[in-house]
Amino acid sequence: MYLAEVGYESFVDNEEGLQVYIPEPDFNEETLKETIAKVSAFCTVTYEVIHHEKQNWNAQWESSFEPVEVKDTCRIRAPFHETKAGFAHEIIIEPKMSFGTGHHETTKTIIDAMSELDFTGKSVLDMGTGTGVLAIYAEKLGASELVAIDIEEWAYENTIENVEVNSCDKIEARLGGKEQIKSSEVFDIVIANINRNILLEDMHAYAAAMKKDSILLLSGFYALDALILTEKASEFGLEGILRKEENSWTVLGFRMN
Numbered sequence: 001m002y003l004a005e006v007g008y009e010s011f012v013d014n015e016e017g018l019q020v021y022i023p024e025p026d027f028n029e030e031t032l033k034e035t036i037a038k039v040s041a042f043c044t045v046t047y048e049v050i051h052h053e054k055q056n057w058n059a060q061w062e063s064s065f066e067p068v069e070v071k072d073t074c075r076i077r078a079p080f081h082e083t084k085a086g087f088a089h090e091i092i093i094e095p096k097m098s099f100g101t102g103h104h105e106t107t108k109t110i111i112d113a114m115s116e117l118d119f120t121g122k123s124v125l126d127m128g129t130g131t132g133v134l135a136i137y138a139e140k141l142g143a144s145e146l147v148a149i150d151i152e153e154w155a156y157e158n159t160i161e162n163v164e165v166n167s168c169d170k171i172e173a174r175l176g177g178k179e180q181i182k183s184s185e186v187f188d189i190v191i192a193n194i195n196r197n198i199l200l201e202d203m204h205a206y207a208a209a210m211k212k213d214s215i216l217l218l219s220g221f222y223a224l225d226a227l228i229l230t231e232k233a234s235e236f237g238l239e240g241i242l243r244k245e246e247n248s249w250t251v252l253g254f255r256m257n
Contacts, residue, residue, distance in 0.1 A: 006031050007197060024051060070108050073115040074137060079165070088115075089140045092165050093131050094158070105249035110193055110219040111137060113244050113251045117189065117215060119143045125187040125209055127202070128194035128220070132159030132173065138189070139168045146171040147187075149180045178205035189215045196221040200232050207236035207256070215241075216254040223250045 008020045029049065036045045067077040067084070075087040079094060114134070119141035126135040129148035139146055148159050148171055156175040163171045174180040190206045192199055199218055206216055216238055218229060223245055230240055233254050242253025 105246040106219045122188035125190045127192040193219040196225045210256045214256045219251045
């Protein structure tokens with residue numbers, strides 16, 4: 001995915017084409033044109049640039065949001081939805097301006113992968129936590145100590161809110177990036193659901209926060225990027241143990257040797 005290589009973070013297919021998202025400070029129209037030129041020999045591409053102001057997404061979300069059900073292991077709902085029996089765990093999420101309600105393939109697939117791992121008594125690092133949904137799920141799976149990090153202030157604040165709503169008491173939210181991982185910290189499980197470029201750039205930081213047999217779960221990228229991420233992970237002694245896909249969005253799992 002050429003757009004992922006130049007910083008685009010989210011991709012949504014619809015009847016009109018492909019919607020892609022990038023933080024406004026990172027947007028460069030000349031770079032976009034150069035990227036489109038790479039595929040111009042194979043297809044005709046037109047585009048429109050739309051700038052979105054930061055806003056409270058609640059009204060739009062409430063009008064269209066339906067609970068997310070991941071097999072019988074986890075159900076993610078809004079505060080205004082009724083609870084439903086038949087699921088091992090239920091998570092309440094109020095996303096506001098952050099993403100991570102579970103609707104995107106990356107979140108659903110990594111939740112599915114998490115359900116197959118043993119979190120009992122484990123320490124967990126959740127990078128790019130967004131709404132905090134994965135950290136919350138990890139605590140519900142039995143994790144005993146969790147750190148949830150995000151570079152966006154509104155995501156940080158939203159995580160704190162959702163942690164409280166879900167009666168979690170083992171999650172510490174931190175505002176920032178990989179520099180928020182303390183040099184003395186080592187985790188049993190590291191989760192990073194971000195995007196290809198950040199995962200490649202920060203792989204060394206994830207590995208430094210792991211020990212022998214620690215698990216790393218990566219998501220937020222297409223299947224075609226799995227190889228380059230696997231090769232990068234191997235540079236730090238990480239061996240592939242898991243792979244899941246939904247609509248080409250991929251989760252990779254690694255174990256530290």
